[in-house]
Structures are given as C-alpha cells and as structure tokens.
Amino acid sequence: MDDMPARPWRDAKREWKRERKRAAPPRRALSYDQIVDAALRVLDAEGVDAMSMRRVAQELGTGAASLYAHVDNKDDLIDAVMDRIFSEVEIPEPTGDLRQDLLRLLYVTRDVLATHRDAAKALWGRVPTGQNAMRLTDHVYGLLRKFGLPDHLVGWAGPLLFDYVTADAYESGLYAATFGDERGSAKYFENLGDYFAALPRERFPNIAELAHQLTAGGGEERFAFGLDVLLTGLKAKASEPLGDRGGDA
Numbered sequence: 001m002d003d004m005p006a007r008p009w010r011d012a013k014r015e016w017k018r019e020r021k022r023a024a025p026p027r028r029a030l031s032y033d034q035i036v037d038a039a040l041r042v043l044d045a046e047g048v049d050a051m052s053m054r055r056v057a058q059e060l061g062t063g064a065a066s067l068y069a070h071v072d073n074k075d076d077l078i079d080a081v082m083d084r085i086f087s088e089v090e091i092p093e094p095t096g097d098l099r100q101d102l103l104r105l106l107y108v109t110r111d112v113l114a115t116h117r118d119a120a121k122a123l124w125g126r127v128p129t130g131q132n133a134m135r136l137t138d139h140v141y142g143l144l145r146k147f148g149l150p151d152h153l154v155g156w157a158g159p160l161l162f163d164y165v166t167a168d169a170y171e172s173g174l175y176a177a178t179f180g181d182e183r184g185s186a187k188y189f190e191n192l193g194d195y196f197a198a199l200p201r202e203r204f205p206n207i208a209e210l211a212h213q214l215t216a217g218g219g220e221e222r223f224a225f226g227l228d229v230l231l232t233g234l235k236a237k238a239s240e241p242l243g244d245r246g247g248d249a
Contacts (some may be wrong), residue, residue, distance in 0.1 A: 030060060030062065030066055030067070030069070030070065031070075032070045032071075032080075034060065035056065035060070035067055035070055035071060035077070035080075036077075036080045036081055036084050038056050038059040038060045039051055039056045039059075039077050039080070039081045040081050040084055040085070040116070041059060042055055042056055042059055043081060043116060043117060043118075043119060044116055044117050045117075047117055047118050047121075048078065048117070048118050048119060048121050048122045051074070051077065051078065051081070052074060053067050053068075053071075053073070053074055053077065056077065078122050078126070079126075079128065079129070079130060080130070081119075081122075082119065082122055082123065082126075082128050082130065082133065083128065083130025083131065083132045083133055084132070085112060085113065085116055085119055086112075086128065086130065086132040086133045086135075086136055087132040088112045089105075089108055089109050089112050089132075089136055090108065091105060091108075091135075091136070091139055092104040092105060092108065098143060098146055098147050099147075099231055099235070101143055102140070102143050102144075102147070102161075102231060103227060103231070105136075105139070105140065105143070106161060106165050106227060109136065109162075109165050110165045110168055110169050110223070113165070113166065113169035113170075114169045114172050114173060117173060118170065118173045118174075118177075119169075120166045120167075120169040120170035120173065121170050121173075123166045124166070124170075137158065137162075140158050140161065140162075141154055141158050144157050144158060144234070147234065147235065147238055148235070148238030148239070149234060149237060149238045150238075153234075153237055153238075157234050157237075160230065161230060164226060164227070164230060168219070168223050168226070171219075172219060175219070182218070185219075186218070189215040190215070192215050193211050193212045193214065193215035193216075194211075196208060196210075196211035196212075196214060196215065197211035197212065199211075
C-alpha cells in the first residue's frame with residue numbers, strides 16, 4: 001500500500017484546510033465579564049433554562065471549551081450571573097424608620113429580579129454567595145438586628161423575607177409570560193372568581209362565598225400585604241419576652 005500515489009482529492013482537501021486555517025481570524029481572548037454579560041443576555045432573552053455553556057459560547061461566537069478557563073460549569077455560570085443581577089440592587093439611603101428602610105430595600109430587590117425574566121427561578125435551592133449578594137444580605141441582617149430581633153431569629157427572618165421576595169418576582173414573571181400584561185392577568189382572575197362563585201355551595205361553601213374576595217387585588221397590593229404581615233410578625237417577635245422568642249433562652 002505504501003507505493004500507492006496520494007489521492008488527488010485528499011491532497012486538495014488538506015490544502016483547503018490549510019488555506020481556511022490561514023484565513024481564519026484569530027479568536028479573541030474572552031474575559032470573565034464578557035462571559036457573564038453574554039450569559040445575562042441569554043437569560044433575559046430566553047430564560048435561565050436556556051443558559052447552557054454551549055448557548056452562551058454561541059452568543060460569544062466561540063466554543064464551550066473557551067468558557068471553562070473562567071467558569072467551572074453551568075452552576076458556576078448561574079452564580080456569576082445572579083451576582084451580576086444583585087449588583088443592580090441599589091441600597092436606599094436610610095430614612096431613620098427601620099420598617100420603611102426594610103420595605104424599600106425589599107421592593108428594590110423584587111423589582112430588580114423581576115426585570116430579568118425568570119432569574120428568580122435560579123434562586124430556588126440555591127444560596128447566593130457572591131460579593132454583591134453578600135453585600136445585600138449583610139445589610140438586611142443589620143436592619144433586622146436593629147429591628148430588635150435576637151440574632152437567632154435574624155438567621156431565620158432573613159431567608160424568610162428573601163424567599164417571599166423571590167417567589168413574588170418569579171410568579172410575576174410567570175404571569176407576564178402567560179398573560180402578556182396586567183389586563184390579561186386581571187381578566188384571568190376575574191374569570192377565576194366567576195368559576196369559584198359557580199361552585200356548588202354545599203360542597204365548597206367557603207370558596208363559593210368568598211369567590212371574589214379570593215381573587216381581588218392586584219399583584220402590588222398582595223405583595224404589600226404580605227410584606228406588612230411579615231414585618232408586623234417580626235416586630236411582634238422582637239417584642240416578646242426572651243423565653244418566647246422561638247427557642248432563645
């Protein structure tokens with residue numbers, strides 16, 4: 001077989017590959033910030049589930065292997081993107097009213113999460129530990145301590161508040177994707193109220209009688225109500241005798 005001449009098509013193919021390699025522009029080196037920027041664009045346009053290493057690499061015009069010099073895997077990439085999002089949370093100037101300061105910060109956090117499609121979905125089952133998330137979390141814990149809560153309950157109250165804010169932001173994103181706008185969402189709940197009212201009262205007396213109360217109020221009203229209940233409860237906890245504070249001695 002060694003005395004066989006080279007096949008013309010193979011030589012031509014090799015030469016074509018050499019020419020293509022010479023003509024191809026060198027790939028630019030990627031930075032960590034460029035990767036996070038691209039991942040955030042994918043998240044905003046297509047959602048967190050679409051934010052794979054391959055898809056982000058495609059957004060950058062490169063291969064997935066190029067990303068691994070800066071991020072370990074998709075989980076690492078999600079952590080980086082979430083911390084970039086938390087960098088957008090601007091902590092409001094203190095007013096001197098601790099309850100108002102907490103409320104304003106929680107609203108800002110909810111609004112930032114809600115502007116990034118289903119970013120809040122990525123937070124379920126995940127404790128964000130980037131520097132921007134830590135900045136925000138530390139500030140909330142400081143406010144809760146000033147609120148009068150013992151340290152033991154501060155450790156529970158912080159995640160409780162963040163879970164509520166995250167859930168509302170995620171739900172808002174789902175409603176926006178499903179109904180398009182507030183008018184579509186309002187129509188859905190109006191129809192839902194009518195359905196509840198039409199239920200047989202002998203089987204579902206409370207739902208049928210409360211049908212329109214159960215579906216009344218927009219998302220903002222309900223979010224405000226939930227925060228009020230949470231902060232009122234936390235303030236009451238802070239005022240309890242030490243022995244009644246959820247296990248404090």
